[in-house]
Amino acid sequence: MAYIIKDKLDRNIKEVALKILLSSITSINSVGKLRNFLNKFLTSDEQILLLRRVAVIELIDQGKTYRKIKEILKTSSRTISGVKDILSGAGYNRRNKKKKYSSSGARKIVSKRKLYGASKLVFKRSYRS
Numbered sequence: 001m002a003y004i005i006k007d008k009l010d011r012n013i014k015e016v017a018l019k020i021l022l023s024s025i026t027s028i029n030s031v032g033k034l035r036n037f038l039n040k041f042l043t044s045d046e047q048i049l050l051l052r053r054v055a056v057i058e059l060i061d062q063g064k065t066y067r068k069i070k071e072i073l074k075t076s077s078r079t080i081s082g083v084k085d086i087l088s089g090a091g092y093n094r095r096n097k098k099k100k101y102s103s104s105g106a107r108k109i110v111s112k113r114k115l116y117g118a119s120k121l122v123f124k125r126s127y128r129s
Contacts, residue, residue, distance in 0.1 A: 056083040 009017070024041070028034050038047050052075060059069045066080050085091060 052079065053083050053086070056080055057087065060084065060087065 021041075024037055028037055038050075042050065052073060055073055056069060056075065056079065059072065060080075060083065064072070066077055069075065069080050070077065
């Protein structure tokens, strides 16, 4: 996973970057130009994530169940749920804490913690008596 600098962009730089992005997006009128755009702005991993999310949106629109979407795309329920959050207007991956329980009874709490300016997942274990 790429290291992401969380510092805010200068307002002027952000505006120029948005104008460049908008200009690039509005010039797309074919699949070939879309491929060029994706290759110019996204890594291959980012392209896969984006296209997988678009595919999930399409399957949700078709009325497919989580189970069927998972079967077709080999994706997780969390990805599908995140895409549903996008469609509802909440945004992708807005959950800060998520409790997970393993079949062995060990409780894992996943939380975000800032470490050297980047978010990092930290797993804490506590065992039931």
